[in-house]
Amino acid sequence: MTDHVLKVEDLSVSFPQSGGRARILHNVDFALERGTVLGIVGESGSGKSTAALAVLGLLDNGGSIDSGRVVIDGEDLYAKSAEERRQLRGGKISIVFQDPFTTLNPAIRVGRQIAEPLVMHRGMTEAEARAETLRLLKEVGIPDPERMAASYPHQLSGGMKQRALIASALACDPDVLILDEPTTALDVTIEAQILDLLDSLRITRSLSMLFISHNLGVVSRICDEICVLYAGRVVEYGKSASILTEPRHPYTKGLLASLPKMSRERHRLQPIPGRLPDVRKPLSGCVFAPRCHFAEPRCQTTPPAITPIGEDVAAACWRASELARTPWRIESSETIPRRVDAGDGKPIVVARDVERTFEAGGAMDGISFSLDGWVPRVSFGRKVVRAVDKVSLTIHEGEIVGLVGESGSGKTTLGRCLIDLISPTSGEVAIDGAQLLNASRSEKRDLLKRAQIIFQNPDSSLNPRKSIGETLERPLELVGLGREERQRRVAELLDLVRLDASYAERYPHQMSGGEKQRVGIARALSTNPRFIVCDEAVSALDVSVQASILNLLLDLREQFKLAYLFITHDLSVVSYIADRICVMRNGTIVEVGSTEAIIDRPQHPYTKALLAAVPKVPELRANLDR
Amino acid sequence: MAGYVLKRLLSIALTMAVMSVLIFWITQVMPGNVAYMILGDFASPQDVATLEAKLGLNDPAYVQYLRWATGLLQGDLGRSLVMDRPIAPVLWDAVGKSAILAGISIGLVALLGISLGVYAGVRHGRISDHIVSVATYINIAIPEFLWAIVIVMLFAGYLNWFPATGYSDLSSGFASWARHLILPVFTLVTGLIAHISRLTRSSMIDTMQTQYVRAARARGLPEKLVIRRHALPNALLPTITILAIDVGIMMGGIVVVETIFSYPGLGRLLMFAIQNMDVPLLQACMMVITFVYAAANLIADLLYAFLNPKVRYGRSSSE
Structure with missing residues (x-):
């Protein structure tokens, strides 16, 4: 018999919502074998974080268990009193949350926060806890534990903070360690380091981990088993290697087909159409049927139970065994060519020696005092940060230039400098051959019509009080179009981004994230631009939605010969969409080259490190067979 | 930290x-000829x-200012022009009496306002939260002069529990001293307690709702400790800034309250x-009020x- 340290049986969880309760988890079953890693995979709204909190006994905001059990080491968690559950938290079960930047209390020294479980559960004195904390910090690879323990969170980098939080979670030698998207907020090179750390910890401590993630690459790297959640239900469950190379459930197939991969050839991505079902509406039949193109009549009426298929996988799909080797969609063998003739095209944007500096702080921050013995010294002058340091860049007509870099590399500042959203401190930017920076107001306005931007977060870049129609009409009004013409153009724009004309009447809160981002694209297209800055334009979106937006951006490029500066931290995405890639670090471009050259033959050590750090998803068996 | 304190002191001097x-300038342009x-x-x-x-009224304004x-x-x-004696002793005596009134009041505002606020905040959405909320709304809505008149009529007039006006020195007994303070303090603090809470x-x-409070719970800390160690110090940050601003509001309140209760302090x-056009006295009073306000802000900072710690240690990050 296998030794299950954690068993979740028939678990249903609901939360209060206006007009009743919404069920977030539906009869979820999974089990974690001692010393292994189980991945809980799903997109936003799948209920994976709720599952984590339920296992921790920490459902807040009115969440409650409607049915089922959570069994840890043979003991039913919810048969215990709230006080007994509290004593298990941080001891037998512990968690590492997603965002190390908000998970540490800014007002308390890091060492003291990490030591809390030691004092609480292992009954140590403050002094004993301090010694043990230093040992733990050393174990998670912190070079100078004393200094770290004495620091406040804002003095440390994200990676260091996450290491400290892992140390804290390990403090009481937990039976189950939950990791809720532990690397999602971190840069890719830091992510690789944290995954290495978790890998070595699981061996040295024989840890049992519940690993929650939306990133299939990360999951494939660390998990033994995977549980795929869709709309609060387990749709596929089994051995990681088997699921990722031979997905049985159509949703898993779709998820993998949506993933842009780092490869030289570029095929059209195959996104999952439609959107998550509304949790408030009752549902008959399979929860995925409305988005599934394998669906049959019985799928609409009777929900399939999760049943074993073969030795190591179970899936909740009527057609799972017959579809075992069928891909999500037949991939067209046609590739989307990359533009390698960039040199011949007409340059649209030419930036020369663009530099942008920022001064830190407010008026009084220009004055600093220091004590020289007992003599106060006054010095003037602010700290200057060079965000973009003499960067030159040319983007040609119809060309997609990818700009990759980690946080703080200056990629966003550079993107904004090119369209004068941030004025460069020095340097030149020309659009369509005309100088932008010292142009007169009217000239500048004319030039900026040809250069637009799509922002990362569609939620905060659309005015929630304006209908989509009003949002799209605004730029048209500025260029002086009449009312009827504007409305005609809005319908045209919505059509371009594959949204129905009725969306003009809607408000942002009535739309999904992907739809909102389409509106963002439509707004950028409204002035017939030649060049668009896409600033992390797909980073906030789920994989299946991201795929359809990437397809749309490629189509629009073909249709209008648009040029993009595609800014992202995601190397898979950039290697999929870009013709040429610039790698940016500390305000300068360290390497430029065709996508093929950058992926296959990176020259700069930083590019090499970045590429090596990307967690990769194994190739589908169906593709290898061909 | 030393640099930070020096900077704050410099900005207060400015x-x-x-x-x-x-x-x-304002007192000079007031209507009326002092002579x-x-x-x-x-x-x-x-x-x-x-x-x-x-x-020296014929000298140019800047000479007068510099003098x-x-x-x-x-x-x-x-x-003082009207009393024809040095301002300092009169002023410091009044300041001392007002300091008693304002000090007790701001202490009560901080203590009760914060306690009520924390109590209601932790019980967010429950009955006790709603009761505190309604009570504070009512208090915010009622201006202090109305409070003053109502409680004077009730406690001093009708019930005759406390004296309606005046000040009694501590040397003439604690009970009498306290009885004279209760009504003015009550008037000053009600609205501000509601505001702070x-x-x-x-x-x-x-x-x-923050992630670090959730993380503290995930470490198995009992709720009381989560509130006291993790939530409270962070939740108090905005309150501290507002408390300093409330000191300014209280300065205005003191003028009203001391007038109504004939309390011989700075406000009166x-x-x-003002009533006697005593320009030097007016200037001295206003400088004291300005200084108290600036000092309150320094303490708050x-x-x-x-x-x-972000302020204490600067934003230097090892990232």
């Missing part, structure tokens, strides 16, 4: 300098001219100076820095 110019005020409306032009010369400002820096507050409540609710002295 504030005081700017304020002194403004105060001097006539002193000598009476039927003084002979000759007497007026002599007095003006003696007081006044140098005096201030040397601790010389000047002479509303603010603390909402900031407490926000803080209880200020009213006396230091407290803020004490609770917020």
